[in-house]
Amino acid sequence: MTEQQNEIQEEDEISLLDLLQVLVDNLRLLLLGPLAIGLAALGISFVIPPTYTATTVILPPQQQQSSASMMLQSLGALGGLASGAAGLKNPNDQFVSMMKSDFVADELIVRFGLLERYDVDYRIDARKKLLENSKINTGKDGLITIEVDDRDPATAANIANAYVVALSKLLNRLAITESQQRRLFFEKQVEDTKQKLNAAQTALETSGVNVSALKSNPETSIKATAELQALVTAQEVKLGSMRSYLTEAAPEFKLAQTELAALQAQFAKLQKNQPAPSGKDANYIARYRDFLYYSTLFEMFSKQYVLAKVDEAREGAVIQVVDKAVPPERKSKPKKAMVAALSAVAGGFGLLLFVFIRHSFRQANSNSETAQKVASLKRSWHAFLGHAPVKGR
Numbered sequence: 284m285t286e287q288q289n290e291i292q293e294e295d296e297i298s299l300l301d302l303l304q305v306l307v308d309n310l311r312l313l314l315l316g317p318l319a320i321g322l323a324a325l326g327i328s329f330v331i332p333p334t335y336t337a338t339t340v341i342l343p344p345q346q347q348q349s350s351a352s353m354m355l356q357s358l359g360a361l362g363g364l365a366s367g368a369a370g371l372k373n374p375n376d377q378f379v380s381m382m383k384s385d386f387v388a389d390e391l392i393v394r395f396g397l398l399e400r401y402d403v404d405y406r407i408d409a410r411k412k413l414l415e416n417s418k419i420n421t422g423k424d425g426l427i428t429i430e431v432d433d434r435d436p437a438t439a440a441n442i443a444n445a446y447v448v449a450l451s452k453l454l455n456r457l458a459i460t461e462s463q464q465r466r467l468f469f470e471k472q473v474e475d476t477k478q479k480l481n482a483a484q485t486a487l488e489t490s491g492v493n494v495s496a497l498k499s500n501p502e503t504s505i506k507a508t509a510e511l512q513a514l515v516t517a518q519e520v521k522l523g524s525m526r527s528y529l530t531e532a533a534p535e536f537k538l539a540q541t542e543l544a545a546l547q548a549q550f551a552k553l554q555k556n557q558p559a560p561s562g563k564d565a566n567y568i569a570r571y572r573d574f575l576y577y578s579t580l581f582e583m584f585s586k587q588y589v590l591a592k593v594d595e596a597r598e599g600a601v602i603q604v605v606d607k608a609v610p611p612e613r614k615s616k617p618k619k620a621m622v623a624a625l626s627a628v629a630g631g632f633g634l635l636l637f638v639f640i641r642h643s644f645r646q647a648n649s650n651s652e653t654a655q656k657v658a659s660l661k662r663s664w665h666a667f668l669g670h671a672p673v674k675g676r
Contacts, residue, residue, distance in 0.1 A: 302639075309638045316634045321627030328622045333614035337439035339429040340606040341447055343378045344454070375421040382419050382429070382450050385410060390449040391442060400438075419446070426605060436610035443608035451602055466595050469588035476584055480577035487570045509575035511550045516580065518543040 306313065381387065388410040392398060401412045418430040429446050433439035522539050530536065 305638060305642045313631065313634055313638065317627040317631035320630030321623040324626030325619055325623040328617045328619040331617050332434050334432050334434055334616040335436040335439050335611045335613075336430055336432050336615035337436065337443045337608040337611055338606065339443040339447060339604065339608040341427050341429070342425065342603040342605055343375055343427055344601055375425065375427060378427060378450065379419050379421050381453055382427075382446050383414060384453070386453055387446065387449040388413055390452065391445055394445060395438065395442060417442075417446075429608075431608070432615065436612075440608040440610045447602055447604060454602075466588065466591035469584050469591055472584040473581065473588050476577055476581045480574075480581045483570070483573040483577045487574045508550070508553055509572050510579050511546065511553060512572075512576050513579040513583070515543070515546045515550050517583075518546055 389406065391413060392406060392409050397409045397413060398404070398406065401409050403409050403412065416432040419427065421427045429443050431439045431443040431446075433442065518539065522536070522543060
């Protein structure tokens with residue numbers, strides 16, 4: 284075993300010495316070659332048109348807890364209606380996605396004539412090129428950075444600033460903020476409830492009972508039943524809204540189900556304790572209860588709708604520009620020193636590989652068995668290319 288180990292060690296030493304000898308024999312090529320490649324790349328970099336990068340930094344619309352939303356939390360079942368529609372988990376990521384949307388891209392393509400500027404025939408190619416030249420990122424500080432590359436510094440700055448304008452235009456078409464979503468939600472509820480309230484009022488008036496007199500002297504038990512029924516309806520709508528963004532196994536959903544069950548039990552108990560109407564009173568009480576029910580819902584929705592409109596006017600989707608893009612004074616690409624250094628390193632590795640491969644082929648030709656294998660490999664390669672092999676090889 285000792286003799287075999289010594290032989291292996293000697294072969295390793297010989298192999299290392301051979302490799303070192305190969306490097307020394309080709310030292311001039313390995314030193315001057317990468318230098319020449321780096322200088323060539325440096326010269327080419329002077330011919331490449333420069334690229335300028337303009338940067339805009341913005342503070343996107345901030346969602347804040349308005350007075351109306353704080354009041355919603357005290358409304359129990361009704362408060363959950365708007366919260367289900369207004370929960371945005373990561374708004375900054377949404378704003379970044381919006382600026383990468385086709386709507387924003389098309390706005391910029393038309394405004395700056397990017398089809399001609401990028402020399403493309405189709406808008407989808409212009410969108411792709413625009414995204415390649417744009418970098419939009421959000422940081423932990425809550426700010427969004429927009430970087431745009433272009434060969435003209437003024438155009439780069441104009442496109443970067445135009446992203447903000449296009450985003451503002453898109454936000455005006457969408458309900459993004461909490462107050463906007465609450466306003467849309469309660470606007471729909473007010474319209475639906477108003478129609479039902481008008482129908483209930485008409486039915487009550489046909490019974491021969493004066494509505495003003497009923498309002499001035501309401502029956503307490505009927506009013507309590509109607510108000511509780513309105514809360515049950517509100518909680519049912521809340522559950523329906525939560526199903527769009529929560530699973531039934533979620534703790535919030537289970538809590539809402541428990542609240543609905545409690546309200547339904549209380550409503551059933553209240554109905555059970557009320558004496559059953561008879562004769563003409565039955566029709567009158569049923570219509571009066573419907574009128575109070577829709578009247579209560581309409582009043583609740585109307586108050587929240589007004590508050591949501593006030594909050595929307597106060598809050599708005601305001602985009603604040605922290606740093607406006609200006610035409611950059613220095614180019615960002617190409618970085619000549621980096622291009623030359625990377626080219627020299629890549630060229631050095633390539634030449635090193637070439638030297639070792641060439642040395643391996645030379646050694647193979649000195650060995651008859653290996654030479655036959657190389658010759659067979661060459662013949663197979665020529666056959667694949669469809670060339671006639673050269674005689675003597």
